[in-house]
Amino acid sequence: MTRGAAFLRGVCEGDRYVLTDTATGEVPATSDQPVCSDTFAESAASRAATVPFMTYVNVGTLGAVPGKRDELVEILTRRSADLEQTGCLLYEVGVDVDHPDTVFVAELWTSAEAHQSSLQLESVQRAIQEARPLLSGEMGGFRFDVVGSPLRD
Numbered sequence: 001m002t003r004g005a006a007f008l009r010g011v012c013e014g015d016r017y018v019l020t021d022t023a024t025g026e027v028p029a030t031s032d033q034p035v036c037s038d039t040f041a042e043s044a045a046s047r048a049a050t051v052p053f054m055t056y057v058n059v060g061t062l063g064a065v066p067g068k069r070d071e072l073v074e075i076l077t078r079r080s081a082d083l084e085q086t087g088c089l090l091y092e093v094g095v096d097v098d099h100p101d102t103v104f105v106a107e108l109w110t111s112a113e114a115h116q117s118s119l120q121l122e123s124v125q126r127a128i129q130e131a132r133p134l135l136s137g138e139m140g141g142f143r144f145d146v147v148g149s150p151l152r153d
Contacts, residue, residue, distance in 0.1 A: 058107040060141025087114025
């Protein structure tokens with residue numbers, strides 16, 4: 001499964017940092033929150049967002065049953081407006097040729113609470129149930145609160 005990638009470039013507008021899709025020039029969404037962010041890679045979506053200063057990151061790996069990785073990727077990459085509305089700022093799914101039965105996921109959330117509440121969404125629960133038979137049980141990763149970046153003040 002191959003997907004194209006669009007890059008979002010941040011631009012200061014007053015005390016806001018607005019992300020613009022460099023491929024299309026679209027800025028389909030902004031908020032009135034003050035933000036601090038820079039360039040993000042985002043899969044084929046042409047949405048832009050503003051990123052609050054304090055954010056929560058969840059990065060992990062999901063082991064797939066041999067031969068089922070692409071099915072798992074399909075489930076994880078389905079468009080979900082629910083996630084955006086719950087506070088998901090970025091949800092990237094990746095693969096690596098050297099790890100054919102592993103899916104890599106990087107998530108950026110407005111807060112740990114937003115991430116936790118997303119797990120209660122009906123759409124997320126359905127996706128978990130659908131993905132469960134495709135998982136080998138091997139999982140890894142880490143979580144952290146963002147405290148700063150050399151890419152912004």
